[in-house]
Amino acid sequence: MVDETEAGKGRRTPTRKEAEAARKKQMKVPMTRKEQAKRERAAREEIRLKQREALKTGDEKYLPLRERGPVRKFCRDYVDRRWNFAEFLLPFLVVAFLIMIAGSTNANVQTVLTSIIYPVVIVGTLIDEFVMVRGLKKQIKQRFSPDDVKGNTAYAVLRTTQLRRFRLPKPQVKRGAPLAQRY
Structure with a gap:
């Protein structure tokens, strides 16, 4: 017999797919403003590096706007x-x-x-x-x-x-x- 006085967690157990998606979402969302600023700086630096390389090679896709x-x-x-x-x-x-x-x-x-x-x-x-x-x-x-x-x-x-x-x-x-x- 099951004791019905025990309280459950109040929600269903997530599927494996849902749990993995939630973990990945947590990894993508920055935890602090400092972390977000760090990611934005890294993204800007990556764009700058691509533009610098495009200025050397003439790759039209990554040239700065004034050169396109x-x-x-x-x-x-x-x-x-x-x-x-x-x-x-x-x-x-x-x-x-x-x-x-x-x-x-x-x-x-x-x-x-x-x-x-x-x-x-x-x-x-x-x-x-x-x-x-x-x-x-x-x-x-x-x-x-x-x-x-x-x-x-x-x-x-x-x-x-x-x-x-x-x-x-x-x-x-x-x-x-x-x-x-x-x-």
């Missing part, structure tokens, strides 16, 4: 396939600064540098940028839509001012290579 899209890829390829006067501007300025410091005793060196060479380099850069932007606008209008020109030319100009080896995303085309038909 067929128009931006086209702009990068358009800039990377040509020689740009602007990419040599910064090294020239560093060399000119060093010459100015080292040649400070010789007034002829400073005069030639500041009155002839420096303006020629600046004007050359401006002319090259003008030619590049004009050609880029024309190509974007042909391949995409006229609305895509805005913002992408500034992106391309900024890319030309960087030395080729330090550009991110890394150049995917060689200098002088023809542009692909599809993007």
Whole structure:
């Protein structure tokens, strides 16, 4: 005979499947705010690592938002396939600064540098940028839509001012290579 005075637990015993699901759910839910912050930091770091790798390889899926899209890829390829006067501007300025410091005793060196060479380099850069932007606008209008020109030319100009080896995303085309038909 069973003694009916004993109290039961008041609920049915969960199935094995339900018990395992409950345990897994407990493992996923952070116990404290610190633990949750730690998991979020780890997730952000993982995204950053994927983006950094994508900047090296050109993987479109993980690129940062400002670098994504067929128009931006086209702009990068358009800039990377040509020689740009602007990419040599910064090294020239560093060399000119060093010459100015080292040649400070010789007034002829400073005069030639500041009155002839420096303006020629600046004007050359401006002319090259003008030619590049004009050609880029024309190509974007042909391949995409006229609305895509805005913002992408500034992106391309900024890319030309960087030395080729330090550009991110890394150049995917060689200098002088023809542009692909599809993007």
